[in-house]
Amino acid sequence: MKTEDLLDRLSLNDSWPERWSPSITLPLAAATAGALALILSVALLTPRVDLIAALGGKDHAVLVKFAFALSVVAAAFPIVRNLTAPGRTIGLMSLIVLLPFVVATLLALRELVALPADELRRLTADSSWLSCLWQIPALGFPAFVILALCARRLAPTNLARAGAYIGLMAGGIGALGYALHCHDDSILFVAIAYTLAIGEMSLFGSFLGPRFLRWS
Amino acid sequence: MSRGWPARLRDNAQSERIFVETVIRCNRRAHLSDLVEDFPVTSLCGSEIVRSSKEAHLKQLFVSGLDGDRLAYRAFLQDLTELMRGYVRRKLGRVGCGDGDIEDIVQDVMIAIHERRHTYRREVPVTAWAHAIARYKLIDFFRATTTARRHLPLEAAANCIGDDATRIEVAFIVRRLLATLPERFRKPIELTRLHGLSVTEAAKATGMSEAAVKVNIHRGIKSLSRLIGGSR
Numbered sequence: 001m002k003t004e005d006l007l008d009r010l011s012l013n014d015s016w017p018e019r020w021s022p023s024i025t026l027p028l029a030a031a032t033a034g035a036l037a038l039i040l041s042v043a044l045l046t047p048r049v050d051l052i053a054a055l056g057g058k059d060h061a062v063l064v065k066f067a068f069a070l071s072v073v074a075a076a077f078p079i080v081r082n083l084t085a086p087g088r089t090i091g092l093m094s095l096i097v098l099l100p101f102v103v104a105t106l107l108a109l110r111e112l113v114a115l116p117a118d119e120l121r122r123l124t125a126d127s128s129w130l131s132c133l134w135q136i137p138a139l140g141f142p143a144f145v146i147l148a149l150c151a152r153r154l155a156p157t158n159l160a161r162a163g164a165y166i167g168l169m170a171g172g173i174g175a176l177g178y179a180l181h182c183h184d185d186s187i188l189f190v191a192i193a194y195t196l197a198i199g200e201m202s203l204f205g206s207f208l209g210p211r212f213l214r215w216s
Numbered sequence: 217m218s219r220g221w222p223a224r225l226r227d228n229a230q231s232e233r234i235f236v237e238t239v240i241r242c243n244r245r246a247h248l249s250d251l252v253e254d255f256p257v258t259s260l261c262g263s264e265i266v267r268s269s270k271e272a273h274l275k276q277l278f279v280s281g282l283d284g285d286r287l288a289y290r291a292f293l294q295d296l297t298e299l300m301r302g303y304v305r306r307k308l309g310r311v312g313c314g315d316g317d318i319e320d321i322v323q324d325v326m327i328a329i330h331e332r333r334h335t336y337r338r339e340v341p342v343t344a345w346a347h348a349i350a351r352y353k354l355i356d357f358f359r360a361t362t363t364a365r366r367h368l369p370l371e372a373a374a375n376c377i378g379d380d381a382t383r384i385e386v387a388f389i390v391r392r393l394l395a396t397l398p399e400r401f402r403k404p405i406e407l408t409r410l411h412g413l414s415v416t417e418a419a420k421a422t423g424m425s426e427a428a429v430k431v432n433i434h435r436g437i438k439s440l441s442r443l444i445g446g447s448r
Contacts, residue, residue, distance in 0.1 A: 003297060006323050010330040011281075011290035022335055086332070086348030087340045155332040157352040216328070216356070 033143035061185035072172030140174025163209015171201030401436030
């Protein structure tokens with residue numbers, strides 16, 4: 001086909017893909033993904049029995065976990081938005097995503113210093129390390145699929161990077177769901193296990209991105 | 217990068233294949249890195265175009281087009297095509313793609329731009345937005361061709377070269393270039409590419425190990441690239 005004819009046809013075809021307006025698509029996808037992760041967590045993992053009591057506890061451990069997960073999601077969100085709109089740069093803004101991890105690490109260090117040695121030994125011995133490392137990604141995976149399907153409707157141009165940040169966001173959403181179930185109240189645990197699990201998701205996203213996010 | 221070369225090639229077409237593959241291989245690396253490298257949008261503003269008057273002009277047409285002015289949109293597509301054609305040609309010209317290929321990609325780019333126009337945010341320069349999409353499409357094209365070219369039918373490889381006179385010339389040049397290679401590179405290439413032996417058979421014939429045959433083919437093609445002048 002000649003290019004001129006193509007342009008004529010394009011300019012006459014004005015079906016507007018309004019439904020996929022970026023300013024609606026991504027927030028909607030994030031909300032759906034978050035709701036799904038919470039539902040899955042309640043249905044499959046069952047929330048911890050003392051959830052309400054722990055929420056009111058004096059060290060606010062559950063709140064810290066929620067805040068951590070939410071801040072990961074919130075920090076990744078604007079970057080995902082920019083990566084799915086061609087021509088936007090992210091530059092130094094991407095450093096924001098490190099902030100929750102830095103804060104968690106600092107809090108964990110403070111805890112580590114204060115913690116007596118035998119308490120620390122107990123923590124390393126009977127914690128839910130392993131279950132955390134696979135349950136967060138498991139809860140995050142549906143979130144990743146939802147976010148990626150929506151991102152494809154937009155126009156990501158750097159697929160690996162977009163995948164990584166979508167993975168990060170999905171990891172945060174998974175952590176949010178997992179926090180309902182997680183009965184380990186140490187910030188040290190959150191800083192290490194949650195970070196690893198979310199990093200896992202991000203890495204996974206960067207591998208899947210080039211295949212999964214491809215659009216034409 | 218896998219080395220899934222087809223085993224059987226005959227006659228002049230084989231030499232053409234080697235030539236095409238060599239040219240593509242030696243250019244491709246440089247080009248892909250050019251493209252894939254994540255340049256900031258601001259760097260587009262240098263040689264890449266985007267004199268601000270042009271940007272303003274395109275933006276005005278595009279925005280009125282998005283608001284429903286069909287004529288403005290048509291004019292926008294027209295002007296942008298020109299810009300995209302220049303961009304694609306700069307990126308692909310050196311790989312030896314014909315005008316047909318370039319026009320195909322330009323059309324792909326324009327379709328993508330049209331279909332993703334809802335992702336345009338008005339605070340972003342139109343040209344930066346369009347270039348990002350064009351770059352994505354180009355990378356897509358490279359990714360597709362790097363795998364597809366290996367399974368390219370011989371006729372298609374031949375079409376890349378052009379008329380008969382050039383083909384004979386290319387065959388001649390490739391043979392002469394091959395002759396300058398050291399024996400250990402030349403033999404495996406000749407056996408597998410020109411005589412259609414498999415790697416195993418070539419290994420038996422030369423007394424090298426299979427791994428050595430593969431490595432030498434790879435090195436030989438690389439030397440050929442250097443001889444043709446594509447290496448950086």
